[in-house]
Amino acid sequence: xxxxxxxxxxxxxxxxxxxxxxxxxxxxxxxxxxxxxxxxxxxxxxxxxxxxxxxxxxxxxxxxxxxxxxxxxxxxxxxxxxxxxxxxxxxxxxxxxxxxxxxxxxxxxxxxxxxxxxxxxxxxxxxxxxxxxxxxxxxxxxxxxxxxxxxxxxxxxxxxxxxxxxxxxxxxxxxxxxxxxxxxxxxxxxxxxxxxxxxxxxxxxxxxxxxxxxxxxxxxxxxxxxxxxxxxxxxxxxxxxxxxxxxxxxxxxxxxxxxxxxxxxxxxxxxxxxxxxxxxxxxxxxxxxxxxxxxx
Amino acid sequence: xxxxxxxxxxxxxxxxxxxxxxxxxxxxxxxxxxxxxxxxxxxxxxxxxxxxxxxxxxxxxxxxxxxxxxxxxxxxxxxxxxxxxxxxxxxxxxxxxxxxxxxxxxxxxxxxxxxxxxxxxxxxxxxxxxxxxxxxxxxxxxxxxxxxxxxxxxxxxxxxxxxxxxxxxxxxxxxxxxxxxxxxxxxxxxxxxxxxxxxxxxxxxxxxxxxxxxxxxxxxxxxxxxxxxxxxxxxxxxxxxxxxxxxxxxxxxxxxxxxxxxxxxxxxxxxxxxxxxxxxxxxxxxxxxxxx
Numbered sequence: 001x002x003x004x005x006x007x008x009x010x011x012x013x014x015x016x017x018x019x020x021x022x023x024x025x026x027x028x029x030x031x032x033x034x035x036x037x038x039x040x041x042x043x044x045x046x047x048x049x050x051x052x053x054x055x056x057x058x059x060x061x062x063x064x065x066x067x068x069x070x071x072x073x074x075x076x077x078x079x080x081x082x083x084x085x086x087x088x089x090x091x092x093x094x095x096x097x098x099x100x101x102x103x104x105x106x107x108x109x110x111x112x113x114x115x116x117x118x119x120x121x122x123x124x125x126x127x128x129x130x131x132x133x134x135x136x137x138x139x140x141x142x143x144x145x146x147x148x149x150x151x152x153x154x155x156x157x158x159x160x161x162x163x164x165x166x167x168x169x170x171x172x173x174x175x176x177x178x179x180x181x182x183x184x185x186x187x188x189x190x191x192x193x194x195x196x197x198x199x200x201x202x203x204x205x206x207x208x209x210x211x212x213x214x215x216x217x218x219x220x221x222x223x224x225x226x227x228x229x230x231x232x233x234x235x236x237x238x239x240x241x242x243x244x245x246x247x248x249x250x251x252x253x254x255x256x257x258x259x260x261x262x263x264x265x266x267x268x269x270x271x272x273x274x275x276x277x278x279x280x281x282x283x284x285x286x287x288x289x290x291x292x293x294x295x296x
Numbered sequence: 297x298x299x300x301x302x303x304x305x306x307x308x309x310x311x312x313x314x315x316x317x318x319x320x321x322x323x324x325x326x327x328x329x330x331x332x333x334x335x336x337x338x339x340x341x342x343x344x345x346x347x348x349x350x351x352x353x354x355x356x357x358x359x360x361x362x363x364x365x366x367x368x369x370x371x372x373x374x375x376x377x378x379x380x381x382x383x384x385x386x387x388x389x390x391x392x393x394x395x396x397x398x399x400x401x402x403x404x405x406x407x408x409x410x411x412x413x414x415x416x417x418x419x420x421x422x423x424x425x426x427x428x429x430x431x432x433x434x435x436x437x438x439x440x441x442x443x444x445x446x447x448x449x450x451x452x453x454x455x456x457x458x459x460x461x462x463x464x465x466x467x468x469x470x471x472x473x474x475x476x477x478x479x480x481x482x483x484x485x486x487x488x489x490x491x492x493x494x495x496x497x498x499x500x501x502x503x504x505x506x507x508x509x510x511x512x513x514x515x516x517x518x519x520x521x522x523x524x525x526x527x528x529x530x531x532x533x534x535x536x537x538x539x540x541x542x543x544x545x546x547x548x549x550x551x552x553x554x555x556x557x558x559x560x561x562x563x564x565x566x567x568x569x570x571x572x573x574x575x576x577x578x579x580x581x582x583x584x585x586x587x588x
Binding site: 063217 | 300308316322326327328331343353358360361393396397398411418429432433441446448451453462465470473474479480489491493494501502506507508514518519523548560564567
């Protein structure tokens with residue numbers, strides 16, 4: 001087995017350096033995460049539009065929602081997102097807009113719009129009162145459903161109510177898109193002059209996960225029994241084998257909480273073994289196993 | 297170039313466009329890829345381990361916390377329903393595509409997805425739940441906060457109380473690390489049965505953002521005052537120019553009406569010229585404002 005290095009919580013916390021960057025191991029414990037531009041409108045008495053570079057945390061697909069995490073010392077954005085009925089826009093900059101991202105990573109004086117400094121063009125959104133970033137290929141228009149103060153950050157749960165896209169990106173293939181936007185925040189490092197430099201990444205390689213018969217026809221989320229039915233329908237299982245497996249499954253469910261039952265132990269082994277044979281495509285082994293257990 | 301706007305109903309309905317064959321292509325343009333994880337939990341009723349595939353996101357750095365989003369019904373949501381419950385979040389690499397997918401299959405409750413995927417368990421040091429030996433990073437976690445979302449999903453805030461990393465990854469440079477793990481849920485292609493084929497991606501390129509003088513020496517999340525001080529310290533701004541710019545900021549904060557609008561434009565222009573490193577124009581702008 002590969003040699004492992006273990007770290008305690010104190011050791012993880014100590015990876016934070018004084019210069020504002022972390023030890024490389026700290027970044028290796030984190031996944032690079034999509035970095036978008038968060039647009040908010042200043043609440044009165046403020047009178048501007050504010051942009052920040054921020055990372056996302058996925059939440060739900062339907063409704064489509066995610067959280068954005070704002071440092072509590074960023075009072076302007078905390079105020080904007082905490083207001084009742086708060087709205088925001090999440091815009092995805094491209095790999096060619098890294099200076100713009102760096103500029104929006106700084107906090108301009110209240111009322112000054114970072115988009116103007118970064119030469120990013122804003123445009124009217126259709127579903128929220130906060131502008132979108134026309135210079136960015138993709139914008140998500142969101143409402144804030146809930147905010148939670150958590151340690152050092154305000155966690156804002158935002159629900160997407162609309163979106164827009166630069167039509168020149170519409171027909172690009174997935175592999176092309178992911179190498180253009182979004183960029184993922186990777187780390188902050190000290191450059192040769194001692195300045196903090198942010199590094200971002202783009203995705204490159206894409207791999208398909210296994211599909212039927214090694215997985216359900218639906219892909220995911222379907223019931224185990226339907227998968228077995230699909231295998232029977234496509235002749236990977238005979239009718240007798242199908243009945244046998246479903247019988248095990250029924251009995252397993254009945255005995256699930258009977259932890260002392262010897263039959264439960266046997267069923268667990270059988271269901272584990274046949275599942276392993278199927279996902280690994282060991283069909284000959286599967287058939288001989290089922291035949292042997294049926295005889296037993 | 298034009299911009300197409302969609303309502304959320306149109307987006308979730310997976311909009312198509314003439315000439316586009318893949319019915320999910322446009323939809324996934326609006327869904328940034330998110331890091332995949334394997335989640336190890338323990339069934340409170342039987343003590344059996346459960347392994348689930350999912351995605352997660354970051355919350356805070358210090359303490360190190362992360363957020364999972366779990367559908368209310370599957371096993372792992374039930375297993376993490378109490379504050380203080382322990383779990384391990386493992387980050388799979390590009391060599392574990394099949395193994396990452398297997399726990400997403402709906403195996404009967406109690407059947408070990410790790411055994412089916414032929415993944416080895418790694419004893420943890422801080423929590424009672426094991427990690428996954430083949431994963432380069434394992435995060436040992438405790439549940440700190442739970443919130444039900446829209447009746448179907450639970451957001452689970454986890455505090456990382458321990459971690460392990462492959463020694464081999466410690467020695468690699470950053471690109472070598474991020475090109476290996478984690479994998480990302482990129483999209484679902486459509487298979488011949490109308491179902492989905494999940495596709496996982498991996499980072500492949502590392503890009504530098506501009507640093508000082510385009511922004512403050514301390515980088516992101518710094519305010520304008522610190523940046524201007526850096527510019528003066530390194531000779532990009534003279535002392536009078538620095539004083540003038542700070543004066544504009546003070547005056548702008550106190551101004552209202554037309555004078556505020558004029559100061560906003562004047563100040564924005566100056567900051568823009570500095571951020572784009574157009575020094576001659578900046579000096580001229582600051583000089584012109586003084587009447588030079």
